[in-house]
Amino acid sequence: MSPPLTDARSAALYAEALKVLPGGVNSPVRAMRAIGRDPLFVERGEGAEIVDADGNRYIDYVCSWGPLIHGHAHPEVVAAISAAAARGTSFGAPTAGEVELAEEVAARFPSVEMVRMTSSGTEASMSALRLARAATGREKVLKFAGAYHGHVDGLLAEAGSGLATQGIPASPGVPAAATAATVIVPWNDPQALRAAVAEHGDRLAAIVAEPYPANMGVVLPREGFLALLREQADASGALLILDEVISGFRVARGGAQAREQIRPDLTIMGKVLGGGLPAAAYAGPRALMEQIAPAGDVYQAGTLSGNPLAVAAGLATLRLLDGDAYDRLEATTTALAAGLRDGAAAAGRTVEVVDVPGLLTVFFREGPVRDYADAAASDRDAHAAWCRALLAHGVYPPPSQFEAWFPSLAHDDAVVRRTLDAAAAAFQETAP
Numbered sequence: 001m002s003p004p005l006t007d008a009r010s011a012a013l014y015a016e017a018l019k020v021l022p023g024g025v026n027s028p029v030r031a032m033r034a035i036g037r038d039p040l041f042v043e044r045g046e047g048a049e050i051v052d053a054d055g056n057r058y059i060d061y062v063c064s065w066g067p068l069i070h071g072h073a074h075p076e077v078v079a080a081i082s083a084a085a086a087r088g089t090s091f092g093a094p095t096a097g098e099v100e101l102a103e104e105v106a107a108r109f110p111s112v113e114m115v116r117m118t119s120s121g122t123e124a125s126m127s128a129l130r131l132a133r134a135a136t137g138r139e140k141v142l143k144f145a146g147a148y149h150g151h152v153d154g155l156l157a158e159a160g161s162g163l164a165t166q167g168i169p170a171s172p173g174v175p176a177a178a179t180a181a182t183v184i185v186p187w188n189d190p191q192a193l194r195a196a197v198a199e200h201g202d203r204l205a206a207i208v209a210e211p212y213p214a215n216m217g218v219v220l221p222r223e224g225f226l227a228l229l230r231e232q233a234d235a236s237g238a239l240l241i242l243d244e245v246i247s248g249f250r251v252a253r254g255g256a257q258a259r260e261q262i263r264p265d266l267t268i269m270g271k272v273l274g275g276g277l278p279a280a281a282y283a284g285p286r287a288l289m290e291q292i293a294p295a296g297d298v299y300q301a302g303t304l305s306g307n308p309l310a311v312a313a314g315l316a317t318l319r320l321l322d323g324d325a326y327d328r329l330e331a332t333t334t335a336l337a338a339g340l341r342d343g344a345a346a347a348g349r350t351v352e353v354v355d356v357p358g359l360l361t362v363f364f365r366e367g368p369v370r371d372y373a374d375a376a377a378s379d380r381d382a383h384a385a386w387c388r389a390l391l392a393h394g395v396y397p398p399p400s401q402f403e404a405w406f407p408s409l410a411h412d413d414a415v416v417r418r419t420l421d422a423a424a425a426a427f428q429e430t431a432p
């Protein structure tokens with residue numbers, strides 16, 4: 001676990017990238033600005049590890065931000081992709097694999113009878129909202145502060161704290177009209193939720209939530225909060241849309257909705273579903289899903305939707321996810337979380353480690369962390385310093401306080417031990 005000898009090649013690639021890619025990257029969080037350094041360019045991945053352009057090796061806890069639940073280049077996933085590619089990469093006509101994948105999803109999610117695939121989670125949530133608006137004849141959508149549902153205009157809205165506020169665009173270029181129909185409520189605040197539903201309920205098409213929010217760091221729902229979402233949706237006639245792009249197929253066979261015994265009207269899926277290739281979906285009962293064209297008149301389409309390579313990768317990935325796999329992923333996550341708490345304590349550091357199977361966040365603050373405001377009050381400089389030290393010890397963490405770690409099934413006991421040694425050293429080295 002030697003520190004990087006050099007990042008000269010990554011630095012040179014970054015300099016070139018800055019000339020032709022905005023900010024040098026194709027998705028902002030890769031830039032590592034939040035931890036005060038330049039990005040590392042990845043050359044290849046093997047199981048739990050990645051190797052950068054300078055030949056440095058890291059234990060990877062980003063794992064493509066969630067899709068790689070079996071780690072990098074799992075032989076069965078690679079074989080499935082290769083076999084599919086040899087038969088042709090895309091047809092613009094249906095293939096058997098799409099039916100098999102939809103059947104596999106429906107078998108895992110009791111709330112799902114039918115599936116419509118897209119190429120990204122963003123498209124899936126945009127399309128789920130369109131369907132919810134069409135099905136209810138209403139326009140407003142309630143989302144939670146700090147929740148991410150892709151870069152859909154209407155959902156790129158933040159809010160002040162306190163009671164529900166009308167959405168204000170969080171990015172230039174998002175028209176005020178696009179977020180005017182968005183109502184934002186702090187996560188885990190039953191009173192604010194009730195107040196917002198009381199005010200907007202008769203115009204509310206959907207309540208959309210990540211059941212285990214993981215885009216403000218992992219912030220678990222408090223006891224009864226998910227049940228309250230279901231209750232408030234029912235009381236107002238809104239649909240409940242659970243965004244399980246991260247949690248689906250990861251925290252349990254049937255996602256967070258299975259663990260928490262909550263039945264949504266629609267589910268948004270992605271990440272693990274595509275096994276590392278671009279695939280996502282929205283899914284639900286036949287009566288809703290058959291409103292989508294061509295069964296119904298809610299239009300939505302995609303040139304590469306249900307792409308044969310992505311479907312093959314997704315099917316191979318899901319077929320490897322049996323009960324034993326979920327037990328192992330849970331044991332790995334629990335061991336990591338416990339070891340991270342111990343490492344911090346040994347260095348006299350105050351952190352709050354939040355974990356569910358397959359996901360964890362180390363917040364640099366006291367617990368509990370209940371909502372976005374709590375997460376945002378973490379010591380981000382301390383987090384950044386710790387992340388830079390982890391990289392120097394050969395561990396590649398998600399480079400933001402507001403992201404989850406994604407351990408995979410390739411992260412075995414030895415990898416966990418090496419991670420915890422590195423983390424303990426990083427806690428010590430960066431202690432104030």
Ligand SMILES: *Cc1c(COP(=O)(O)O)cnc(C)c1O
Nearest residue numbers: 120121122148149150243245246
């Ligand atoms: C990643 C993510 C999305 C967006 O998916 P993309 O494929 O990146 O468009 C939506 N919702 C959640 C919860 C996510 O984590």
